[in-house]
Amino acid sequence: MPELPEVETVKRGLTELIIGKTISNVSFDWPKGFPNAASDVERFLIGARVMGLRRRGKALMIDLSTNYTLVIHLKMTGQLVFRGSQVFGAGHPNESLIGELPDKSTRVTFSFSDDSHLYFNDQRKFGWVRLLPTGEVMNLPFFQKLGPEPLLDSFSSNNFLERLERRKNSGIKAVLLDQAVIAGVGNIYADESLFAAKIHPETLVKDVDTDRLKILFEELRRILLLAIEKGGSTDRNYVSAEGKRGSYLTFAKVFRREGEACEVCGNEIMKSRVAGRGTHTCSTCQPKPRSNRK
DNA sequence: CACTTGACCTGTCCGC
């Protein structure tokens, strides 16, 4: 679902599609997901121009000329889909996976003065939208506890090791998924990077060799970059700002491949539950540690 | 305090 590569892909798409546009209308009926809409939309959104797009962890920000910023989290089933006045049909390279919009899972519709629209769809309503003064965005509790961006040059192998060390008694997958440790990693890329580094997801951090953790650091970054290049992973709901699938799952080695043969050793990919999530491993390439029993 | 589990939602799939 939307993890760092998916949100980055949406950000890049929207950067091409909506910068410079002026918001002319916003319709919403979702007090829980967008609580300050009713009071602030009229004052700070209508007439605002889109200045830029940013991403931090799995959250997306749309900076506006009113010095307000829309902060959006897609959680598991959120989509941000742009529609121009032109709709492309079947077979066209710009054909969207998403049909007529708005649809029954549309929670917020942003209309622009050129009669194009940005739809925030969220089947399960776990996502959220906030409108805040740009200077106050990072005060949100969500950002306050977020760990570093794994793809920044400034995030080093040593940073990674130090942050993992603080959680040495936890299972490695639970730690990778913890947004306070590293921002942006979710279930898909945790499974894929642990497979690439040949670490069983239940292994306690303290039981993984430092050299292997360094390999995990390299593999995690390599996989996140590759996933961005492929436009992210479309498992069920995720689509780009253009409404298109991401193709990373074609390249995935274990995620959603239970029952298939491991590309490396030929043994079967297994699915289990680790840290409360569906977890995919090769039992040969990622031997279960004997030291920690569950 | 560190860590794990359940709640939040809706849609789909599977077994009976």
Added chain:
DNA sequence: TGCGGACAGGTCAAGT
């Protein structure tokens, strides 16, 4: 066909 239940998995709150 209909129906109940498991499952999907990001984050926060509550529980151990």
